Amino acid sequence: MLSRASKHDPRCKNVEGGTFHSFAYKMLKRYSKAIGFPDAFTVLDESDAEDAVHRCASKMGLYERKARFPKKDTLRSIISMSINKNSAIGEIIGKEYPHFAEYLPEIENLRKEYAAYKVDKNYLDYDDLLVYLRILLENSDIRDRLSQRYKYVMVDEYQDTNVIQGDIAYLLSEKNRNIMVVGDDAQSIYGFRGASHENIMEFPGRFPECTIIKLEENYRSTQSILDVANAVLENMKNKYSKCLVSAKKQAGEKPQLLFFKDAYEEAEWVADLIKRQLDEGIPLGHQCVLFRSLYLSIPVQSELSRRNIPYETYGGLKFYETAHVKDIMAHLKLLVNPKDELAWNRVLMLIERIGPKTAGVLIDETAGYASLREIVESLFPKYAKGRPYSEGLAKLGAAFSAVYGEKMNVGEKYELILEYYVHLLKENYDDWHLRMNDLEALRQIAARYDSLEDLLEDFAIEPPQKGVWGVEPETKEEEKPLVLSTIHSAKGLEWDAVVVMGLMDGVLPVTFALDSEDEIEEEQRLFYVAVTRGKKRVFLTLHHEGMRGGITQFNKISRFIDVPNVLSKLELMDITRPHAREFHEKGPEETGALYDKKQLLERIISFYK
DNA sequence: CCGCGGAGTGTTTTT
């Protein structure tokens, strides 16, 4: 956003900016002493946080009982929701997880235990970043200092902020009262992580002197696209008193609605469309394919590859969350902070014949040493003989000792750690070859850093999208690849031509949302966001036959579209592909026998000779 | 105590 603004006025380059989380991180780093934190703290990503919760729950013996205690990801999300939605654990469980009501006291204890654990180990999870920043800002001395430094505050996508973020924005600008927030309550799609439009509603209460500006003219989309968006808004229970009017003079093309037999025909058509539009002169970078969840994009990805159309995916399972990337990062983390027991656990468990028990014993022992060097030189030798894992541990020690203390740059350190890790990678993953590509890409990223600390910080808080990081601005408009994105990740972005795929009930809205009216409406806002990403052309597609667990399901058109006022704004297209359909439905073709089984087998075996 | 294989389960969106 700042780089885009800089094109209009170069002074924008001097503006500090980032997500609430990255801003919080910077401030906590600067004022760590004020809240009694040492300078070195580690930010836990979501899966680290889950591991930490799991460790606490195990320590408390919560998994020893016969009855089923919630799993670590559920526990972490209960605790996280209670913070982000600013409500008690009991309330969250009552509303979202009533089947776990019997465990309320245990989970409340776990929450305390987890909080204490993090304080003890100098860990901060994503929620803590916000919580601690708010605590920091509640101190009037610090608040004054920050007000001195940041005289003007602007918050974008304000409808996506939660109570804590609202408080932070308020505290930060309470003194100077120079704050501007921008938001659209109809685009609120992060309710699941505690965002609420309340912050927008309460803003005039907190800043009574504020001016409210309603932006009703839309500079992005054509009127034909906005007609669909308006129709969607009309159908919502929550009445948004808004009617989008385009600033563009031409009405533009009516968005098309296309039906397909199955996901493959849909994907084929979409890939063909992209190609056609490219030939028409719309660069790939000006086109985009959107969907509710990432798995829906898999057929399109293969169709695009077949046509040699370059693409990149936004959102969903991220490459920095994959096991091999986390493995190597854990090694690097130990170089920076040898007290990081989650990293130790990951690193040790990779070694042959080390399981949870042994790892636990070793980790407890590391606590008695001050540096990684001491651990490697004094602790590891104790286990150098007579243990099934002695050899593996020695290799790890050798790898560490080659790196610590030596004067070398980040790229070289990474290289040495990778050299050690490669054998573990090959042993643990059949597809190690693919994973190696990621680790190579990561090496190039790492090499751009001056210190490991900086690399790890950025990685925890603003991880790279796809192994490319900071290279993007250099890319020429015509060379940018096609974007495949979840609707969530497409927020705030725009393209000339947008395809929204998989518009079926059960996909958008997702099945899990169906039992709550609020959640259905959040899905509907998501649809609204998707449609309004398009500037000139919008295509909505769906397919009827869905495969779920081996059985064919018949999909219904999304309830958000199957309404007269929406349908009337769309061009209905039934794309049937008779040839493809016949091929699938006809069954075995009548031909003479070419081989019998024995001949066939010989044929196959001869391939390998 | 580790590691492997079978059974069972829930399956989304993100900082």
Next chain:
DNA sequence: CACTCCGCGG
């Protein structure tokens, strides 16, 4: 259908 948990063999 992919991941996690559980039980068994070494």
